[in-house]
Amino acid sequence: MTHHYADRLANAIEHKRTAAVVGIDPVLERLPAPFAPQRRTAEHAARCVEGFAREVIRVVAPRVPALKINSAFFEAMHEHGVAAFYRLIRFARECGLLVISDIKRGDIGSTAALYARGHIADPPFEDISASCVPDAVTLAGYLGKNAVIPFVEQASASGRGVYVLVRPSDPGADVVHDFGGERPFYLHMAELVREWGAAPQLVGERGFSCVGAVVAPKDSASTAALRDFLPHTPLLVPGYGAQGGTAAACRACFARGAGGAVVNASRSVIYAFEKPEYREQFGDDWLACIDAACAGFAEDIASLL
Amino acid sequence: MTHHYADRLANAIEHKRTAAVVGIDPVLERLPAPFAPQRRTAEHAARCVEGFAREVIRVVAPRVPALKINSAFFEAMHEHGVAAFYRLIRFARECGLLVISDIKRGDIGSTAALYARGHIADPPFEDISASCVPDAVTLAGYLGKNAVIPFVEQASASGRGVYVLVRPSDPGADVVHDFGGERPFYLHMAELVREWGAAPQLVGERGFSCVGAVVAPKDSASTAALRDFLPHTPLLVPGYGAQGGTAAACRACFARGAGGAVVNASRSVIYAFEKPEYREQFGDDWLACIDAACAGFAEDIASLL
Numbered sequence: 001m002t003h004h005y006a007d008r009l010a011n012a013i014e015h016k017r018t019a020a021v022v023g024i025d026p027v028l029e030r031l032p033a034p035f036a037p038q039r040r041t042a043e044h045a046a047r048c049v050e051g052f053a054r055e056v057i058r059v060v061a062p063r064v065p066a067l068k069i070n071s072a073f074f075e076a077m078h079e080h081g082v083a084a085f086y087r088l089i090r091f092a093r094e095c096g097l098l099v100i101s102d103i104k105r106g107d108i109g110s111t112a113a114l115y116a117r118g119h120i121a122d123p124p125f126e127d128i129s130a131s132c133v134p135d136a137v138t139l140a141g142y143l144g145k146n147a148v149i150p151f152v153e154q155a156s157a158s159g160r161g162v163y164v165l166v167r168p169s170d171p172g173a174d175v176v177h178d179f180g181g182e183r184p185f186y187l188h189m190a191e192l193v194r195e196w197g198a199a200p201q202l203v204g205e206r207g208f209s210c211v212g213a214v215v216a217p218k219d220s221a222s223t224a225a226l227r228d229f230l231p232h233t234p235l236l237v238p239g240y241g242a243q244g245g246t247a248a249a250c251r252a253c254f255a256r257g258a259g260g261a262v263v264n265a266s267r268s269v270i271y272a273f274e275k276p277e278y279r280e281q282f283g284d285d286w287l288a289c290i291d292a293a294c295a296g297f298a299e300d301i302a303s304l305l
Numbered sequence: 306m307t308h309h310y311a312d313r314l315a316n317a318i319e320h321k322r323t324a325a326v327v328g329i330d331p332v333l334e335r336l337p338a339p340f341a342p343q344r345r346t347a348e349h350a351a352r353c354v355e356g357f358a359r360e361v362i363r364v365v366a367p368r369v370p371a372l373k374i375n376s377a378f379f380e381a382m383h384e385h386g387v388a389a390f391y392r393l394i395r396f397a398r399e400c401g402l403l404v405i406s407d408i409k410r411g412d413i414g415s416t417a418a419l420y421a422r423g424h425i426a427d428p429p430f431e432d433i434s435a436s437c438v439p440d441a442v443t444l445a446g447y448l449g450k451n452a453v454i455p456f457v458e459q460a461s462a463s464g465r466g467v468y469v470l471v472r473p474s475d476p477g478a479d480v481v482h483d484f485g486g487e488r489p490f491y492l493h494m495a496e497l498v499r500e501w502g503a504a505p506q507l508v509g510e511r512g513f514s515c516v517g518a519v520v521a522p523k524d525s526a527s528t529a530a531l532r533d534f535l536p537h538t539p540l541l542v543p544g545y546g547a548q549g550g551t552a553a554a555c556r557a558c559f560a561r562g563a564g565g566a567v568v569n570a571s572r573s574v575i576y577a578f579e580k581p582e583y584r585e586q587f588g589d590d591w592l593a594c595i596d597a598a599c600a601g602f603a604e605d606i607a608s609l610l
Contacts, residue, residue, distance in 0.1 A: 027419065041431035072416045076432055079388035086383055097512060104412050106445060108475035110572075111377045118380035125347035128383055141478065142470070144477035165447070170413035172449035179493050180485045188484050243413075245550045257462035267415075 002193030004204030005136060005161030006212075006234050012065035013305070014099055019258065020301040021100065022060045022238070022294060023068040023089065023266025024053050024075040028076075030271055045078035049073070053088050053238060054072055056270050059287055060294045065270045068236075068264050069134070070102040082242075086132040089305065096196055099134040104165065106140030106147045113150040120162070121154040136161035138236065141192060152211055156202050161210040161234070167226065169216035169239030187229070194230055206259045208234045214305035215253060223252040235261040240297075241268025247300045254304045263301050270295045309509030311539050312443060313516075315564030317370035317403055318610070324334050324563065326405065326541070327365045328373040328571025329358050329393065333381075335576055338590040351385035354378070358393050359573050364592055365599045366400035373541075374439075375407040391437040403573030404439040405541065409470065411445030411452045418455040423466070426459040428537055428553060439467035443519060443541065446497060453501055457516055461507050466515040466539070469498045472531065473533040474521035474544030476608050492534070499535055511564045513539045520558060528557040532565075539568040545602075546573025552605045559609045574598045 001293060013019045026049045028037055035052040056285050057067060074081035092099045105115045117123075119137050124131050136155070138224035141148050141164040151162050165185045167177055177186040190213065197203075197211025204210070217223045228236070235253050239245035240263050253261040272278045272293030273286035282288040317325045324423050331354045333342055340357040360573035362372060374393060379386035410420045411548045422428075424442050427435050441460070446453050446469040456467050472482055472491045482491040495518065502508075502516025509515070522528045532540070540558050544550035546567050558566040577583045577598030578591035587593040 015332070025416065040430055041432040042428070044430055045430060054473045070412075072410070072412060072419040072423070075387075077430070078423065078428075078437075079384040081386035081423070082380075082387045087507055102412075104445075105377070106411075107375075107377060107407075107409050107493070108473065109477065111330065111375060114377040114381045118383065118386070123347070123383075125382070125432055126349060127346040127348055132383075133537070138448060140409075140445055142445060142478070142481050143473050143475055144480050146477035167414065168448050170448055170451055172451035173498065174415065175449050176447050176494070179490060185484060185490060189481070192480065207352060284460055 003159050005155065005159055005210045006208035006259060007204040007206050008135070008159065009066065009098055009234065009262070010206050010208070013258050013262070015031045015303070016065040018064060018298040018302040019261045020064045020263045020298040021066045021068050021264040022056070022064050022269050023070065023102070023264045024056065024270065024271065025070050025073050025266040026053050030274070032273055042077040043080045043286060046074070046077040046084045049081070050078070050084035050088060052093055055287055056290055057088065057092045057097070058096055059291045060269070061097055063294050063298045064097070065152060066098035066100060066262060067092045068100040068266070082092065087305060089134050090129065090131045093131055097115050100163070101134035101137045104138050104140045108142050108143060109146030116154045118148040119159055120151050122158055126247055133160070136163060136212070138163045139167065140165050141189060145192070145196060152196060152202070155208050162237040163212040163214050164196070166193055166213040167215045167218065168189045168273065169243050169245070190226060190229055194233060203232055208232055208259055212236055214238060215255060217249040220249065220252045224255065227252055227255045231256060234259065237261055237263045241265035247304055250301070251304055258305045265297050271295055310460065310515045311466055311513035311564060312469050312509040312511050313440070313464065314371065314403055314539065314567070315511050315513070318563050318567070321370040321608070323369060323603040323607040324567045324610060325369045325603040326371045326373050326567045327369055328363065328407070328569045329575065330375050330378050330571040331358050331575065332378060332424055335579070337345065337575050337578055343430045347382040351379070351382040351389045352383070353390035354386070355393060359396055360507070360592055361399050361595055362393065362400055362539050364596045365574070366402055368603045369402070370600050371403035371405060371567060372397045373405040373571070384439055391439040393469065394439050395434065395436045398436055405441045405443065405468070406439035407443045409443050409445045411448050413448060414451030414455065416553040417452045421455040421459045425456050425465055427463055438465070441468060441517070443468045443470065445470050446494060450501060454592070457501060459509070461515050464596050466517055468517040468541040471495045471498055471502070472520045472523065473589065474548050474550070495531060495534055499538060502538060508537055513537055517541055519543060521555040522558060525554065525557045529560060532557055532560045536561060541570045542566055546570035552609055555606070563610050570602050574602055
């Protein structure tokens with residue numbers, strides 16, 4: 001796998017005709033009846049979560065180019081969850097999806113190298129297949145270049161990518177990212193991310209770097225300014241759906257063309273079976289609810305291309 | 306375990322007469338001969354790392370009040386490493402050490418709740434013992450209050466604590482933390498951390514909150530100013546030893562008394578057997594090298610109390 005991440009992503013977006021990414025954030029308390037846990041063990045809980053996630057992946061795979069899977073929801077079950085996490089990455093890739101591993105790791109350089117080994121490098125172990133390695137990871141860049149470069153080196157060597165947090169979706173993060181007045185902190189992070197991904201050997205044929213940014217859409221003027229400021233940076237756009245974002249709010253992220261952004265929705269898709277509008281139509285067929293929600297999401301985002 | 310974290314830590318510091326914390330950052334390539342890996346599997350690698358770490362923990366336990374264990378070095382071996390990580394937390398606690406789990410997690414609120422379940426809450430699973438839960442974790446607070454509060458709620462309810470990154474040790478992090486000119490970003494983070502830990506029910510008998518801060522010593526004037534600014538915040542001080550910090554540089558962190566700070570050293574202790582000064586004295590007895598380095602470190606930090 002040496003084809004550039006951003007090119008592979010752009011191809012997948014063209015193939016699926018949408019830039020929608022489904023996020024796998026499964027919590028035990030919200031699993032549908034067939035996967036509701038029967039025992040209070042982490043091992044069993046991990047199996048329930050994995051079984052549910054596999055069904056979700058199977059049903060959304062034909063509709064979207066990529067999947068985002070969040071480590072937190074698996075770490076809750078310690079090693080049992082972590083084993084399921086890597087099996088799911090492999091399964092999603094086997095289903096033809098690109099996989100973004102949402103880990104938001106960020107530590108000093110010597111430690112970042114070890115995180116990179118576990119999460120983005122070709123595994124140096126015979127009992128871990130490269131098919132368990134995601135196509136991209138999310139990172140926290142707040143510890144500076146040394147926290148990010150070990151990932152970038154491994155990613156660029158293997159056709160993989162990274163997305164560094166620049167403007168998170170949670171409004172509670174604004175107190176940090178709007179710090180600094182006229183030139184706020186998120187612009188400073190954007191400048192660093194631009195710099196970390198600027199080397200020509202990091203940029204693919206379509207003009208996008210393997211160093212991307214997580215950019216939640218806020219007001220469209222500032223989103224457009226950020227998009228302009230990061231011409232070669234692929235964006236991962238959170239906040240759609242359960243977090244209140246709309247396709248219209250994401251439009252400014254697509255100003256640089258189809259390969260330049262993907263929009264993630266997690267809870268609004270994978271828990272669609274909780275919503276009256278889907279239940280009325282599909283009853284207890286929870287997978288049909290998810291499929292319909294995914295179809296609507298994919299179509300909504302397709303309108304941005 | 307409902308006794309307040311900061312009080313338990315202060316008691317442990319008094320009992321061991323030092324505020325030195327040993328950091329467990331084991332990389333496969335640097336393990337001493339008895340634990341050098343014989344096969345290229347993650348399962349075997351995790352056993353080697355765990356075996357080494359257990360010996361280190363056993364030898365340092367009588368000398369220091371607490372241990373810091375960094376998740377990155379175990380995640381590199383996927384679920385095998387993660388299982389070892391939790392067994393080591395348990396083992397260190399059985400050896401009478403307080404354990405700080407260095408995870409630096411930070412994500413939006415709904416996700417942070419799941420990270421908290423895996424890393425600081427009493428486990429809701431019958432097959433995970435509360436003895437695998439550390440006494441404190443490190444956090445990245447850059448996604449704001451919602452990223453931290455789920456941890457604080459779980460920690461305060463169970464006599465555990467958190468340390469939020471305020472001023473990391475890596476000089477490469479300065480480009481982020483010195484941002485903003487006269488009132489730099491790290492002071493902004495310090496203000497947030499102070500606020501998150503200020504509620505009276507979060508403060509223990511000794512006057513310290515269960516919400517601490519990671520504060521690397523830079524110039525002593527700014528360190529002293531930060532210590533003053535955070536009167537109720539226990540500090541975790543990185544950067545000593547391999548990263549170049551000295552006890553003198555850490556002195557300003559102790560201005561609020563013995564319970565107010567701990568100093569971590571990782572590589573300078575656990576890889577002491579690589580250094581000529583210890584090899585000359587102890588030859589191939591790598592554990593004696595570690596013991597001697599730990600004794601020196603503990604004594605050096607004891608001078609600050």
